[in-house]
Amino acid sequence: MPSLTRTQRQRGVRLSLYALFVLLVGGLVLVADREAIASNFFMREGFTENWQDFVTVGARNTVLYTLISFVGGFVLALVLVLMKLAPIAPFRWMATAYIELFRGLPALVVILFMAFGVPIAFGWRPPGGTIGAGLVALMLVAGAYMAETLRAGIEAVPKGQTEAARSLGMNGPWTMATVVMPQALRIVVPPLTNELVILIKDTSLLFVVGMAVNEKELTTMARDFMTSGPSTGTATSLVFACLLYLAITLPLTQLVAWLERRQKRSR
Template sequence: MAQYAILAIVLALAAEFAKWREIGRTFFEPRLIEFTILHGLANALLNTALYTAGAFVLGLVLGLVLALMRLSPVAPYRWLATVYIEFFRGLPSLVVFIAFSLLPLAFSGLTIPWSPYGTVWVALGVVGSAYMAETMRAGIQAVPKGQVEAARSLGMSSAQAMRKIVLMQALRLMVPPLTNELIMLIKDSSLVFVVGLSAGQFDLTEFGRSTANTNVNITPLVVAGLGYLLITLPLSMLVRRMEVSRVTGA
């Protein structure tokens, strides 16, 4: 009852002292909401999805390679994968974006295809792969060793047992955390402004910021933030359903 009372008091104070008219004009201006939705929001939403999808595919492939290297009996493979994972998990994503955006200046003649999309895919994919690798390694190790031994007793090679038995069983364990990684990539895609974008290449954050600066009002940035929720909320609900299904065995 005390907690309900505290909550009621906080809400009453907010309703009494908040400048609701000023809040509405600054954050929820109807004219700017309509303008933002009709003039570029769909394109920014599409660009955000493209940036994230390319990075996720690259991170998934590279993460699987790194996970297998971490589990390899060859020590140098394990060392290389460990150094890579710890290095890119320790660096802020913004630093990685800056580094990859400056690569053509550091190495004359170097070009990343389909820029700026290619630059974003590589930078974001490299960061995501370091996290996905650990998720995949944990999923692979969660498969009982008896499954591998049974596959080998049937005449399968180590590679066949990994591909046909282990990965197929580990996939169900890996999907929920990998979906969480996808959500993190969606939010990290807001850093693409570092690589330099034209208006048609803006992601949601850059589009909202640019429109907000032009109109001297925060409303377009709020609308852009709601665009992220339009993507991430269904994914979050999907993750919760998959977790419940995995626990209940449904």
């Protein structure tokens, strides 16, 4: 009997794994209580009567909070990365300390600190009340992560680009703004898009600060519908929120994958 080639063995392993996956899924379908799943996770009234609030309030606020946090965090990240790359040592120390601090703290702790700790300690509350404080906290955390992403992108730009610009008489700031930064931004588009996806999910942490009815994001709305409304006592509202999160994040994750493939081909 002739021996199998390496390609044939790999194909056989893949087919075996596919068959095992199908068997596992089929077994779960057979043993599952479909009636209990339908009544607890897919209650019709929970979808038909709540969809408008979920889409026009919950999903809208989730996207709005994400965009505000991302734009604010990106501006902060630009300032931080320029400070970290500056020739002035105190600027580098301050930027490094900030980045390490906010990368090491959980986003939830920063949100609570900004919403409740800062007003108590300093008698000052960010614009927008507790929601505004939560968004500022997300900006602070996102800015720290995006600053490191931007730094990696700037350092990935060949040094010959900077040397060529300086040889043409361009000063340091102008070289950074017109030569280095545009190339760095193209490099870091995929990781920055990943940060955007993370921010979409981190907006769910804002439920801890309390919200008015028209300020609720998807997670808060789903939690409230679990205790009131047509699907009270079931997880239908959570399933609805999960589907909307996926509808927002999956296109972005596919965009990241496409951008990464495009960058590999360009290299």
